[in-house]
Every structure is written in structure tokens, then in C-alpha cells.
Amino acid sequence: MLAPVLVLLAGCGAATPVAGTPEPSPTSANSSAGLPPDPQPARTAQCPYLSEETVQDANGQHVTKVEVSDDQPHPACFFYRPDGGLQLSVRVYVGSTDVATKLVDKAAPVDTSNPASEPAGWKGGYQPSGDGVVYAVSKGDAAVIVLSNQKQSIKARTVAKKAIAALQL
Numbered sequence: 001m002l003a004p005v006l007v008l009l010a011g012c013g014a015a016t017p018v019a020g021t022p023e024p025s026p027t028s029a030n031s032s033a034g035l036p037p038d039p040q041p042a043r044t045a046q047c048p049y050l051s052e053e054t055v056q057d058a059n060g061q062h063v064t065k066v067e068v069s070d071d072q073p074h075p076a077c078f079f080y081r082p083d084g085g086l087q088l089s090v091r092v093y094v095g096s097t098d099v100a101t102k103l104v105d106k107a108a109p110v111d112t113s114n115p116a117s118e119p120a121g122w123k124g125g126y127q128p129s130g131d132g133v134v135y136a137v138s139k140g141d142a143a144v145i146v147l148s149n150q151k152q153s154i155k156a157r158t159v160a161k162k163a164i165a166a167l168q169l
Contacts, residue, residue: 035102039069039076039091047077049166050090050159055079058158059148061087074167086149088156090163093143100143107136107145114153119161126153135160142169 045068046052052063061081068075074092081087093103104124108116113125116137122144124137129147135156136145144163146156 035099035106036071036093036095039071041067041078042070042075043067045075047079047090048075049092049163050077050079052079054162055088055159058162059088059150059155061150063087081149088149088159089147090159091143091145092163092167092169093145094169095141097138097141100138100141103143103145104136104138107134107147116157118157119164122164126156132156139169144169 044065047055047066047068052066056063059079063079064082064084065080067078067080069078074094076089076091078086079088091103093100108125108127110125113127116122116124116126116135118137122137122139124135124143126133126135128151131151132147132149133151133153133156134145134147135153136143137160138144144160146160146163148156148159150156
């Protein structure tokens with residue numbers, strides 16, 4: 001199962017975590033009750049808010065397949081590399097401020113992650129996740145969570161900023 005991926009964040013066979021699932025902290029484990037389930041890849045389709053080229057340029061790997069979840073109005077997007085492994089996922093949540101904040105804290109717990117404040121007005125955190133990184137931010141009732149198989153947080157941050165700009169959140 002994937003760590004929180006944007007409503008925010010894949011085709012054939014079972015999904016493999018991009019970079020592992022962050023270990024829940026006591027705070028995030030307690031706050032995950034009542035949160036929407038982690039999105040799952042449902043079908044092969046274009047991501048409505050990120051192009052393959054944008055993800056390739058930002059994450060530094062060729063994209064060979066894109067899958068999306070059934071979440072609405074913003075499906076989670078799952079981008080795969082040539083060997084079939086998941087390289088990046090994006091989850092976008094829009095709903096309640098409380099849930100948006102808790103989703104970010106679940107992905108990158110405030111107590112253990114590095115602070116994130118990009119784009120301007122968004123707050124959250126980033127931290128290593130398995131063999132990669134998670135970058136998770138919220139603003140008001142919206143949250144964007146990016147998981148990358150790359151260790152450099154700038155790659156996940158760039159994707160988050162591009163998704164936020166495309167969605168005009």
C-alpha cells in the first residue's frame with residue numbers, strides 16, 4: 001500500500017510503494033483515524049494536472065506509464081519508470097482544513113520531518129521515505145503529498161509546486 005499520495009500520490013499488477021511508507025509517529029498514528037484511505041491506482045490514464053514531461057523533467061526519470069485513482073475531483077496520479085516500478089505519486093486532497101492538516105502530518109509528521117513552506121503560504125514537511133522522499137504541504141482545506149523514489153527533496157517539492165499551480169489551489 002502506498003503512503004499518502006495526493007488526491008494526490010499507477011496499471012498492471014499490484015502497486016509498489018514509491019519509496020516505502022513513512023513510519024507513523026505516535027502523533028500521526030493517532031490522527032489517522034477518520035482520514036480518507038490512501039488512494040490506489042485504478043486505471044491507466046493521463047494525470048489531469050501533471051504531464052509526463054513535467055514529471056520526467058522534475059524527477060529525472062523517463063515515464064512509461066501513468067495511472068490514476070478514482071478519487072474525485074482530483075485523482076491521485078502514479079508515474080512509472082521503464083522497469084515498471086513506481087517512481088512518483090501525487091495526492092491532492094481538498095475538503096476540510098483539519099483533514100488536510102492531518103494528511104500532511106501523517107505523511108511527514110511535524111515532530112520528525114524538516115519544515116516545508118513552498119509554495120508561499122503552504123506549510124508541511126519533507127523527510128526520507130524508504131529509498132526516496134516525501135514532500136507534503138497544506139494550505140487551508142487543501143493538501144498535496146508527493147512521494148518520489150529520488151532522495152533529493154527538491155524533486156518532490158518541484159512536482160508539488162507544479163501540481164498546486166496547475167490546480168490553482
